[in-house]
Amino acid sequence: xxxxxxxxxxxxxxxxxxxxxxxxxxxxxxxxxxxxxxxxxxxxxxxxxxxxxxxxxxxxxxxxxxxxxxxxxxxxxxxxxxxxxxxxxxxxxxxxxxxxxxxxxxxxxxxxxxxxxxxxxxxxxxxxxxxxxxxxxxxxxxxxxxxxxxxxxxxxxxxxxxxxxxxxxxxxxxxxxxxxxxxxxxxxxxxxxxxxxxxxxxxxxxxxxxxxxxxxxxxxxxxxxxxxxxxxxxxxxxxxxxxxxxxxxxxxxxxxxxxxxxxxxxxxxxxxxxxxxxxxxxxxxxxxxxxxxxxxxxxxxxxxxxxxxxxxxx
Numbered sequence: 139x140x141x142x143x144x145x146x147x148x149x150x151x152x153x154x155x156x157x158x159x160x161x162x163x164x165x166x167x168x169x170x171x172x173x174x175x176x177x178x179x180x181x182x183x184x185x186x187x188x189x190x191x192x193x194x195x196x197x198x199x200x201x202x203x204x205x206x207x208x209x210x211x212x213x214x215x216x217x218x219x220x221x222x223x224x225x226x227x228x229x230x231x232x233x234x235x236x237x238x239x240x241x242x243x244x245x246x247x248x249x250x251x252x253x254x255x256x257x258x259x260x261x262x263x264x265x266x267x268x269x270x271x272x273x274x275x276x277x278x279x280x281x282x283x284x285x286x287x288x289x290x291x292x293x294x295x296x297x298x299x300x301x302x303x304x305x306x307x308x309x310x311x312x313x314x315x316x317x318x319x320x321x322x323x324x325x326x327x328x329x330x331x332x333x334x335x336x337x338x339x340x341x342x343x344x345x346x347x348x349x350x351x352x353x354x355x356x357x358x359x360x361x362x363x364x365x366x367x368x369x370x371x372x373x374x375x376x377x378x379x380x381x382x383x384x385x386x387x388x389x390x391x392x393x394x395x396x397x398x399x400x401x402x403x404x405x406x407x408x409x410x411x412x413x414x415x416x417x418x419x420x421x422x423x424x425x426x427x428x429x430x431x432x433x434x435x436x437x438x439x440x441x442x443x444x445x446x447x448x449x450x451x452x
Contacts, residue, residue, distance in 0.1 A: 173204050214386075220388050228251070237295060262336060306377050
């Protein structure tokens with residue numbers, strides 16, 4: 139009788155363990171991808187494209203949650219403090235991960251995250267309102283030498299770009315902070331600030347409609363949508379900003395879960411439809427494996443230290 143009881147108990151335990159084992163397959167529930175900026179901007183749209191294609195590769199659902207504020211650090215710090223189980227991820231950029239920590243005291247550093255992988259680099263352009271008196275970068279710079287030019291900024295990378303232009307030209311530019319790219323575009327079109335550096339997805343509709351003017355590409359190459367507009371370097375100023383975008387997780391995610399995430403993101407990044415979606419946003423597809431992406435963020439963090447610390451002191 140005792141033997142029968144033991145067998146029965148073992149059978150009951152085994153039966154009870156089956157559902158639990160089935161639940162261990164990742165992902166077994168919804169994943170949240172946190173974006174550190176407001177809806178509608180290029181980072182938000184990039185995150186939604188990633189969530190769509192990564193979700194397909196994982197065979198699960200990924201929702202995007204916007205947590206803007208504190209120069210892009212609020213949302214990312216939320217992820218840093220989240221349970222490291224693979225169900226809370228961060229949409230990270232060079233700006234939020236490697237630059238903004240200098241602007242917010244006692245926040246995270248790039249090494250505080252595990253990186254799933256890099257996805258692409260965003261293009262930026264120097265834009266003014268269509269009826270602005272400035273038709274070239276030189277005219278804008280010359281005017282800034284007489285009186286500071288106010289620009290809209292929602293991220294550290296934008297402020298870094300104008301700071302670099304100021305150093306390269308001797309001009310003066312002052313930041314007015316906003317929560318998102320669309321807010322900055324509205325501010326420029328309304329005449330509240332004079333200029334911005336934003337991605338094509340946020341400004342091309344207004345350029346095409348004749349409401350805004352692209353003075354220069356702020357990256358290393360001209361925009362495919364505006365091949366006749368020079369880069370800042372071609373305009374005579376040694377400035378080219380670059381912002382990587384990708385996915386990170388809280389430190390300590392189980393190795394098998396991280397492996398699955400990284401492999402799925404690599405497959406998603408190779409999908410022609412994802413490349414097309416990124417290009418439509420002004421993002422050049424350039425996948426990086428997780429460890430390399432993490433090194434990229436750390437390198438950017440270290441190289442930007444002198445400039446960012448000087449900006450904070452101003």
